[in-house]
Amino acid sequence: MNQYDNERIYCRRLGHWLTFNYCRQENSGLPCRKIEDCWFEKLPIKKFLKENYKEEEISYIFKVQKPKLTSIVELIEQAKKRSNKTP
Amino acid sequence: MRIKTVLSESEIPKQWYNLAADLPSPLQPPLGPDGNPISPEMLAPVFPMNLIEQEVSQERWIDIPEGILNILYKWRPTPLHRAKALEDYLGTPARIYYKNEGVSPPGSHKPNTAVAQAWYNKEFGIKKLTTETGAGQWGSALAFACSIVGLGCKVYMVRISFDQKPYRKTMMQTWGANCVASPSEETKAGRDILEKMPDTPGSLGIAISEAIEEAVSDTKGETRYSLGSVLNHVLLHQTIIGLEAKKQLEKAGENKVDIVIGCAGGGSNFAGTAFPFVNDKIHGEEIEIIPVEPTSCPTMTRAPFAYDHGDTAKMTPLLPMHSLGHDFIPPPIHAGGLRYHGMAPLVSQGIVEGLLTPRALHQLECYEAAITFARTEGIICAPETSHAIAVTIQEAKKAKEEGKEKVILFNMSGHGLMDLTGYQSYLAGKLQDYPLPEEEMQKSLKGIEGLPKPKEAKTGKW
Numbered sequence: 001m002n003q004y005d006n007e008r009i010y011c012r013r014l015g016h017w018l019t020f021n022y023c024r025q026e027n028s029g030l031p032c033r034k035i036e037d038c039w040f041e042k043l044p045i046k047k048f049l050k051e052n053y054k055e056e057e058i059s060y061i062f063k064v065q066k067p068k069l070t071s072i073v074e075l076i077e078q079a080k081k082r083s084n085k086t087p
Numbered sequence: 088m089r090i091k092t093v094l095s096e097s098e099i100p101k102q103w104y105n106l107a108a109d110l111p112s113p114l115q116p117p118l119g120p121d122g123n124p125i126s127p128e129m130l131a132p133v134f135p136m137n138l139i140e141q142e143v144s145q146e147r148w149i150d151i152p153e154g155i156l157n158i159l160y161k162w163r164p165t166p167l168h169r170a171k172a173l174e175d176y177l178g179t180p181a182r183i184y185y186k187n188e189g190v191s192p193p194g195s196h197k198p199n200t201a202v203a204q205a206w207y208n209k210e211f212g213i214k215k216l217t218t219e220t221g222a223g224q225w226g227s228a229l230a231f232a233c234s235i236v237g238l239g240c241k242v243y244m245v246r247i248s249f250d251q252k253p254y255r256k257t258m259m260q261t262w263g264a265n266c267v268a269s270p271s272e273e274t275k276a277g278r279d280i281l282e283k284m285p286d287t288p289g290s291l292g293i294a295i296s297e298a299i300e301e302a303v304s305d306t307k308g309e310t311r312y313s314l315g316s317v318l319n320h321v322l323l324h325q326t327i328i329g330l331e332a333k334k335q336l337e338k339a340g341e342n343k344v345d346i347v348i349g350c351a352g353g354g355s356n357f358a359g360t361a362f363p364f365v366n367d368k369i370h371g372e373e374i375e376i377i378p379v380e381p382t383s384c385p386t387m388t389r390a391p392f393a394y395d396h397g398d399t400a401k402m403t404p405l406l407p408m409h410s411l412g413h414d415f416i417p418p419p420i421h422a423g424g425l426r427y428h429g430m431a432p433l434v435s436q437g438i439v440e441g442l443l444t445p446r447a448l449h450q451l452e453c454y455e456a457a458i459t460f461a462r463t464e465g466i467i468c469a470p471e472t473s474h475a476i477a478v479t480i481q482e483a484k485k486a487k488e489e490g491k492e493k494v495i496l497f498n499m500s501g502h503g504l505m506d507l508t509g510y511q512s513y514l515a516g517k518l519q520d521y522p523l524p525e526e527e528m529q530k531s532l533k534g535i536e537g538l539p540k541p542k543e544a545k546t547g548k549w
């Protein structure tokens with residue numbers, strides 16, 4: 001699992017250099033949804049995913065991405081729900 | 088020979104250009120989670136109504152308020168440079184020009200929209216803006232803008248970036264912003280994550296949730312959220328770059344541009360530079376317009392690997408196009424703007440139409456270009472910007488081979504003085520490229536044989 005942890009890459013989403021260790025845990029402990037797009041040239045990333053994650057986890061990581069405005073509307077709804085629950 | 092063409096403040100463009108008015112195939116309206124079009128009211132908890140109006144506007148020209156211009160004058164109009172030293176070094180007959188957006192106080196194009204957004208929020212009666220940031224390019228631009236406009240600013244900076252990029256955090260704090268590491272104890276979203284994973288390095292996803300929660304849960308309704316790229320109104324505010332460039336090129340004696348180049352992350356500096364020229368192209372001019380991205384993690388030149396995976400495949404046509412060369416454009420995956428996730432829908436549609444021809448480059452070529460640029464023009468550019476410079480050099484060399492006097496314009500979107508790690512690795516010989524082996528590419532191509540071609544919403548004119 002941690003054999004590639006020190007490999008370095010420029011993360012386009014964050015805008016700085018980081019190590020693979022971050023990419024494989026970015027999504028609440030699961031890999032970042034861009035992990036294959038970023039690493040496909042450098043590591044046997046497909047094999048890595050297959051060996052270390054369940055199929056359901058892989059489906060969850062790569063679930064279809066929504067357009068930006070749609071995801072903002074979803075985050076607003078989620079935030080409203082959370083604030084209503086907060087005392 | 089004139090190296091810099093400057094405009095006086097009185098010559099600054101007084102309107103932004105909205106490409107949505109001229110796109111030959113209109114954008115699909117964005118849909119909400121329930122599948123119905125998103126209404127302005129649904130966005131009202133996070134954006135002020137004046138910006139929501141701009142987001143959906145079909146007006147071609149939108150007046151830039153005097154109040155915004157008065158702030159932009161602090162560094163705008165930005166100079167248009169003739170890259171004479173680079174031309175001489177390359178021995179090219181091409182004339183190369185670049186807009187220098189690195190002269191803004193935070194050092195990039197980002198304050199063009201940060202200032203506009205802060206100003207419109209203030210007009211609407213808002214007191215504080217929230218946002219998320221990684222390395223802090225956007226966070227520092229918003230912190231600067233809020234400081235000048237007179238708004239509070241809260242930046243949720245992804246924990247790993249907060250720890251690794253202390254100088255940008257200090258910039259934000261210097262401009263008076265409250266910059267916290269995300270996940271934080273300040274929101275329910277942050278606390279929930281910290282409870283489960285106290286040592287988490289954070290993510291942009293969590294930081295966005297926190298920034299939106301803070302805006303939504305302000306019971307006084309005085310807090311809103313701000314985004315630095317992708318959305319239509321952000322691209323609109325950036326068009327001042329291309330509009331200034333047009334005036335400056337004319338002043339420099341150029342009446343035709345052949346090639347316009349910009350790097351594209353979310354698409355804002357590219358769109359800002361290129362859209363006024365896309366308008367000319369729509370009206371018959373012959374211009375090659377090139378958004379550039381890295382081969383690693385591309386959004387325009389190759390469909391994401393996510394489309395290889397189960398669930399996704401059921402919902403959208405499967406198009407696993409892996410690294411098919413720099414001028415390959417995959418067919419659209421989804422008519423509703425899903426095609427290039429993370430890329431501005433207006434840029435995506437421009438690619439579908441064939442008005443824009445995206446290109447992907449390996450990092451080594453980009454750093455080489457950045458070094459050449461630094462040693463000729465003197466400016467150390469941002470890592471993103473190096474992609475635009477690398478394609479400029481490719482095109483200048485091509486012009487030399489063809490013996491053509493082409494006019495090339497690119498956007499120098501920012502300086503790289505806060506981002507020297509990549510230069511350090513390059514100079515130490517530690518950067519490598521990993522071209523995808525030919526057999527891998529052939530395997531990928533085989534994988535898509537016989538798959539249905541999705542419908543394209545395009546006119547087919549370009």
Ligand SMILES: Cc1ncc(COP(=O)(O)O)c(C=O)c1O
Pocket residue numbers: 015195196224225315316317350351352353354355356357469471472500501502
């Ligand atoms: C200097 C610079 N150029 C370009 C970009 C890419 O963003 P966009 O595509 O929205 O212009 C960034 C993003 O942080 C940047 O800092």
